[in-house]
Amino acid sequence: MRVRTIKPWWLIAAFLSGLAFAMAAEDLILSTEESRLEFSAPRVHFLVGKPLERLRNASEVPFDFKITLWSGTRNHLLREVPARFVVSYDLWEEKFSVTRLLPTRRTARHLTDIAAEAWCLQQMSQDVTGVSATEPLWARLEIRAQDGKEAGLPFGRGNITDSGISLTSLIEILSRPAATTQPHWTIETGPVTLEELRRGRRRG
Amino acid sequence: MRKLLIMGIFATVLPAAPLPDEPPEQEAGPTNVNTRLIVESVRVAGRWSAKLSNPLRSDLDQIAGQNFDPPLLDRLRDRIKQELKVPDVRMHVAKGDMPDHVIVNFEIGAEHEKRFDLDLARFLYHSRQGWSGQGHATVNIHQNAFSFGMVSDGDRLSERYAGIQAGYERRHVGTDRLQLRFDFSSYHEQWNQATLLEAAPGDIYRTRTHFSPLATVVILEPLEVSFGVDFARYRLSLPVAKTESSNAVVSTLRYHQRWGSAGLHSGRDEGEHDLRASYSLRAGTHVLESDPAFARHQAEARYRFRRGHQDLSVGFLGGTISGRAPLFERFVLGNAETLRGWNKFDLDPLGASHVAHGSIDYGYRGFLVFYDTGAVWDRPEEREQKQSLGLGCKKSGFQLAVAFPVRSGTVNPVFYAGMNF
Numbered sequence: 001m002r003v004r005t006i007k008p009w010w011l012i013a014a015f016l017s018g019l020a021f022a023m024a025a026e027d028l029i030l031s032t033e034e035s036r037l038e039f040s041a042p043r044v045h046f047l048v049g050k051p052l053e054r055l056r057n058a059s060e061v062p063f064d065f066k067i068t069l070w071s072g073t074r075n076h077l078l079r080e081v082p083a084r085f086v087v088s089y090d091l092w093e094e095k096f097s098v099t100r101l102l103p104t105r106r107t108a109r110h111l112t113d114i115a116a117e118a119w120c121l122q123q124m125s126q127d128v129t130g131v132s133a134t135e136p137l138w139a140r141l142e143i144r145a146q147d148g149k150e151a152g153l154p155f156g157r158g159n160i161t162d163s164g165i166s167l168t169s170l171i172e173i174l175s176r177p178a179a180t181t182q183p184h185w186t187i188e189t190g191p192v193t194l195e196e197l198r199r200g201r202r203r204g
Numbered sequence: 205m206r207k208l209l210i211m212g213i214f215a216t217v218l219p220a221a222p223l224p225d226e227p228p229e230q231e232a233g234p235t236n237v238n239t240r241l242i243v244e245s246v247r248v249a250g251r252w253s254a255k256l257s258n259p260l261r262s263d264l265d266q267i268a269g270q271n272f273d274p275p276l277l278d279r280l281r282d283r284i285k286q287e288l289k290v291p292d293v294r295m296h297v298a299k300g301d302m303p304d305h306v307i308v309n310f311e312i313g314a315e316h317e318k319r320f321d322l323d324l325a326r327f328l329y330h331s332r333q334g335w336s337g338q339g340h341a342t343v344n345i346h347q348n349a350f351s352f353g354m355v356s357d358g359d360r361l362s363e364r365y366a367g368i369q370a371g372y373e374r375r376h377v378g379t380d381r382l383q384l385r386f387d388f389s390s391y392h393e394q395w396n397q398a399t400l401l402e403a404a405p406g407d408i409y410r411t412r413t414h415f416s417p418l419a420t421v422v423i424l425e426p427l428e429v430s431f432g433v434d435f436a437r438y439r440l441s442l443p444v445a446k447t448e449s450s451n452a453v454v455s456t457l458r459y460h461q462r463w464g465s466a467g468l469h470s471g472r473d474e475g476e477h478d479l480r481a482s483y484s485l486r487a488g489t490h491v492l493e494s495d496p497a498f499a500r501h502q503a504e505a506r507y508r509f510r511r512g513h514q515d516l517s518v519g520f521l522g523g524t525i526s527g528r529a530p531l532f533e534r535f536v537l538g539n540a541e542t543l544r545g546w547n548k549f550d551l552d553p554l555g556a557s558h559v560a561h562g563s564i565d566y567g568y569r570g571f572l573v574f575y576d577t578g579a580v581w582d583r584p585e586e587r588e589q590k591q592s593l594g595l596g597c598k599k600s601g602f603q604l605a606v607a608f609p610v611r612s613g614t615v616n617p618v619f620y621a622g623m624n625f
Contacts, residue, residue: 058297058306059274060236086235091299091306097237107233 028141028189032197038125039067039141040118044185047087047096047113051145051183055089055096062086062146067124070138070190071131078131085120131194138190145183241272243308244300248284250293250312254380254425257462259476260287264310272297272306284310319344325353328622330540332547333358336622340369349373355391359539361532362399362548362555365412367391381422385432389414398553399531405442407531407554412438416454431455433492438530450530451492452500456484475511480504486533498527502535515567521578525557535559537580537590540620544576545592545607547618556580558587570599574607 029040051061063085071078084101096116099107100123108119124141131137234240246264248256256264260283267277277295284293292313300307326338340353351371358364369389377384390413400408418432436450459481464474483503488494502523509516521542523535534555538548542561561578573595581587596605604621 057295058236058238058241058272088236088238090237091297092241092304099233099235101235107235109237 028139028187030137030139030189030192030197032128032194033125035127035129036125037069037128037137037139037194037197039121039139041121041141041187042118044143044187045113045117046143046145046183046185047117049183051087052113055087056091058089058091060086060088063120064142064144064146065120065124066142067126068140068142069126071135073136074138074190078137079126081124081126083124085123087116128194133195133198134193136191136193138188138192140186140188143185147182236272236274238272238297238306239274241304241306242300242302243267243270243272244302244305246308246310248310248312250290250310255288256284257287259462259464260284262464267308272308277308281310284312288312324623326357326622326624328359328540329620330359331619333364333539336360336540338369347374347376349375355389358394359541360536362396362534362536362553363531364394364396365391365532366394383420385418385420387414387416387418396549396553398549402553403531406440408441409438409448409530410441412436412532418454426461427457427459429455429457434486435492436530436532438532448495448530449493450488450496450533451494452486452488452498453492454484454486456482458482475509478506478508478510480506488527488529488533496528496530498525498529498533500525500529500533513569515565517563517565517567519561519563519565521559521561523559529557531555535580537561537578540622542576543578543590543592543609544574544594544605544620545609545618546590547616551590552580552582557582567598570597572596572598572603572605574605576607 027041027043029042031038031040046063047055051063054061065083065085067079067081069078069080070076082102086099086101088097089095090097093110095109096111096113097107097109098111098116098119099105100120106123108116111119121141128137246267248264260280263283264280267273267280281293281295285291290312294311294313296309296311298307298309299305321342321344323340323342324337325340326336328336330336336357336359338353338355338357340351342349342351349372351369351373353369353371354367355369356364356366367390369387371385371387373386374384376382390411392411393409395403395408414434414436416432416434418430420428420430422428432454434450434452434454436452437447438450440446440448460479462476462478464476481504483501485502486498486500488496488498490497500523502521504519504521506517506519508518525533525535531554534557536548536552536555537543537559538546538551542563543551558581559578561576563574563576565572565574567573573593575591575593577589577591579587579589591610592607593610594605594607596603598605601624602622605619607618607620608615609618
């Protein structure tokens with residue numbers, strides 16, 4: 001009887017495939033709550049690296065979010081929704097504070113990093129009334145950390161609170177490609193139908 | 205009954221209280237949660253921090269005790285950068301010793317010295333004297349600055365000189381209080397007809413070169429002294445080519461003080477005062493094998509007061525030369541900085557051995573009016589006070605003005621425009 005052994009490079013390939021799969025699993029997770037489509041991305045962390053360094057130096061860091069939804073086919077754009085969140089880190093309480101500037105202003109305080117990230121995504125939920133339950137949907141989430149000096153442009157330097165940034169300007173900022181040095185994340189999911197989501201089947 | 209009352213209170217209070225898992229949400233308030241914190245102290249660290257002006261120090265000191273205000277601190281950081289001419293100032297914020305207090309540290313990044321710098325030192329158009337310009341390129345390598353520049357100037361002296369300038373500067377020789385500098389320059393000259401008619405044949409030269417090693421010592425802030433030697437050689441415009449030397453001992457005493465506050469906070473604008481004064485002596489001596497022997501004394505002072513959009517400046521210049529000095533050492537009035545509106549060739553085409561000049565400039569929101577008065581003379585009986593008036597605009601180093609000499613008869617305005625003069 002001939003005994004077949006597993007060659008080491010197969011093991012390496014299997015490990016690398018697993019690693020690649022794990023990395024690819026940093027995806028957007030959709031769920032529904034009544035007529036709203038909700039988003040979560042537990043593997044995506046944007047309060048890291050340079051933005052976190054700036055936050056720990058008492059600066060506020062603006063993050064621009066954009067949700068893009070396609071329905072029916074991948075070419076049929078259903079909705080593009082931008083939002084700007086300003087995050088700060090309380091040096092004494094060691095907790096995060098997040099303010100959503102657009103479309104309406106809301107603030108959440110005393111959050112951990114994970115909770116702050118999750119809160120931002122919660123604020124991006126979309127009303128999908130009118131979308132057929134069997135219609136395939138695709139979703140994409142883009143997140144960009146803005147440099148404090150450029151965040152308010154073209155409305156004045158740096159002071160995001162007083163920048164009075166408009167939705168149109170935010171769309172314009174997000175329509176430009178992200179700079180290579182700018183921390184940014186893009187994750188996608190789909191196709192998935194509302195019916196599937198309501199049945200509790202989640203796509204990852 | 206009591207149980208029912210307690211249950212009733214709980215039933216009323218509990219729904220209103222936030223659940224521990226739910227983050228409290230608010231509609232308004234600052235985006236940076238640290239603005240609630242109080243600044244305990246502000247520190248400036250780095251090699252050049254001792255050179256900060258008093259107004260800026262005063263504004264930095266005023267931050268302590270106030271709420272943490274990032275835009276205000278950003279503006280202060282920009283002012284430190286601008287004042288010290290450093291490429292980078294970093295702001296670090298850390299917890300203070302007292303609860304809910306922070307310490308702000310500004311770090312002047314000496315290690316990130318700007319390696320290459322281009323500088324337009326002077327650019328000017330004068331309706332009588334034409335264009336003048338001066339630019340430098342500087343390479344900084346570990347506290348050593350190597351510069352190379354070109355110049356063509358028809359405004360400052362009675363000649364137009366054009367050529368190259370090169371220099372080496374060491375800003376820190378063991379201590380910040382000692383600086384060394386070596387300058388080399390080589391010029392070709394052009395002369396106005398009025399000067400050629402007045403000058404003796406041996407006064408006019410075609411080319412000149414200078415080499416001047418100088419040391420500067422900061423005696424006691426804000427007083428510093430420079431001393432060194434200026435070796436000049438110039439080729440005379442004689443039928444037989446002849447080169448002369450003018451080697452002079454050079455020393456300058458400078459004083460620069462600033463006080464008051466530029467007023468970062470509304471209602472606390474005391475105004476900013478700036479006083480610069482200098483006295484310089486250049487003595488050409490046979491000990492250094494100089495052909496002409498002379499002693500040139502010059503005293504200058506300028507006081508400036510800024511408050512809000514108002515800017516007042518009062519200047520004084522006085523000087524005297526004893527002995528026979530080459531033309532490039534002589535005093536000139538009637539250019540873009542002195543007796544504006546007058547033509548220097550009408551006042552004294554050769555320059556003079558004595559000078560006295562005063563000026564008052566007043567600016568409001570970039571609009572400028574000025575008054576100049578002064579005289580140049582060789583002999584006391586030639587002394588005649590001249591005056592001029594002008595108006596224009598001045599913004600961020602750029603100036604555009606028209607000036608009128610005050611005299612009876614025709615009005616001949618002089619127009620000039622330029623940067624950094």
